[in-house]
Amino acid sequence: MMDSSIQQNKGLVLTEKEAASFFDFLTANVVRSKISITAIVVSIRNSSTMREIRDTKKEMEIEAFLHKEIRQTDLLVNLNHPFQWCIVLAHSKEEEAGAFLNRVCDKMMNNNAFCSNEEDCKLFACVMEMRNSDVQFQDVITKGQQVLQGSTGEGQWNIEYVEDYKRIEVEEVKVSIIEENQLFCNILHTSLANMNLDRFRLNIQTFQDGYAFIQSDWHSSSHVHIIVMNDILPRKNGLEVLHMIRSLPNNQRFYIFMMTKRKTEEDMIYAYDHGVDRYIVQPFNIRLFESQIKRTLERLWT
């Protein structure tokens, strides 16, 4: 199976045993890259009897068809149970998996001889999105098969969605507020600390000037780090801090909100060109600021 697995830049086709280690590798990257993967357990049954089909040639045809449909980054796993496969879609959420299945179903209906007759076979699928790394491949397969067994088969194609693996571990996000005005600093701190976030725990620290921030080792960890700073600061100003941050390796984990009183378009263009993620002109609405922070955090998971 492995020898014929790389065809026309399509994804791998593996056996259930082989797939476990690949699956572990993919799930280990889920938390770090903050990009979900989705597994689809697919079962094809006879549409009139709802029993399994016993036709080896047809099984090979369906497997070849599924293999044609997946991307180079995806896996197609031939499960030990006949007429059952698991498709692992990397970089995909359940919405993308749903769209993939709709496409596959349409093609099976319209273009393929093995399912041209509606009476012939019917597709059952169980979609499971994974957003944490504590998932074992065998558990996923077992869960998918259990769900499909209980599936009643109503409708033309039967797709079930399982939520069990979508739980995201609460992640610590560092927040630095660099602002000279202590009261303003405290207001921002209170506002951020009061934000209702399900998936993130904000660890907030305030600095009175850019130099104090640069000298601290607060920015050295690998956490996602949101920096809210004024452009004018004593000792090291905001732009100097910005240059320092953007010259660090792995600086993509920093999200920089630059607060300023200057609202000329040239200043904004300069700030964005040098790596600012959001340019906030004072005075600003604190609720809008909170929404911008929330949106930034939500976008961490794609």
Place this chain on the structure above:
Amino acid sequence: MEISIKMLIASIAIIMMIQVCLGVYISMKYKKKLRKTNRQETYMESVQQGWYDFFFGEHREVPDVLIPTNKEEIQVVEYIFLTYLNKFSNEGIREKVQHFANAYLHAHYAKQLKSVKWSIRMNALFRIFDFHIDRLKDECVKLENKKLSTEEWFQLFKIYAIFDVSGFLSKLANYPNSFSEHEYRKLINNVPLDSFVILFTHFKELPRACQLSIIDIVGLKRHSDHVPFLEEQIQSEDSEIRIRSLKAVYEIGWMIDLETYKPFVQSPIWEERLMVSKLFSRLPIEQTYPYMKKLLEDESWWVRSETAHSIARVKNGEDKLLEFLQTSNDSYALEMVQEILQKGYE
């Protein structure tokens, strides 16, 4: 002249005594200031959450605990108010500050306005403006009867600009001294946008520097409803008013009528020709090209340069510049166009 030893010792002793007294006085003053700062910091700590809830929460009533009871606490409240006003634009903050200041701080500032010290009166004027304390408007008018400095008059005008635009303009027209254009701009900037029509009505009565400032501010505010006023001013006999008005129309970025601005292509003043070439960049090049071609061959380098840049920026502009290269005999204009085509137009 001889000084006895006794006298010398006595003098030294007196000087030392004075130094010691001075040292003790300074140290006491410093400690007093430190105690005051500590008290204010403690007060700030105790009220800042309350103010946060008041400004960002639903409550409109001020909790009693937030009402300052002495001068030191008022200073802390001033600092809190200024921070919220300067940093946050949330709806209601300005109104809450105004309501609170009218209710609980007006007596303090009314007293300050009567002070013989200039700095204390100035502080009151600044805060009346910052917190929009309209309850003290009459007290401010009464202040006019005193001999005031230019700075105090300036602050008074700032206050009138936010509360009573008509009164502000009539007082400004009769003010015997004058302000710089920069100062006028700072005053006009405080006039609410919906009161600009009053500015336009009284425009002719105002000093010239003030008129120029009004035109500049109209351009900066970028309100398309004000274009007719500016188009009226471009007919003015004063060339500076015409130039500033053309600039303001350009700043507003509103679509213009070619016929209104066409005569400026023939203007003897190069600044007007330059501004009109900028304005024409807002219209399709097919409409403006005959005029732009003339401006490309202008005697002024600035006009030629601006026109070439304006043409290059618009859609199909580069094609027109290439067409110009084929048809024109003006060597200065050709040189400019070639430069723009080679170096880019940013």
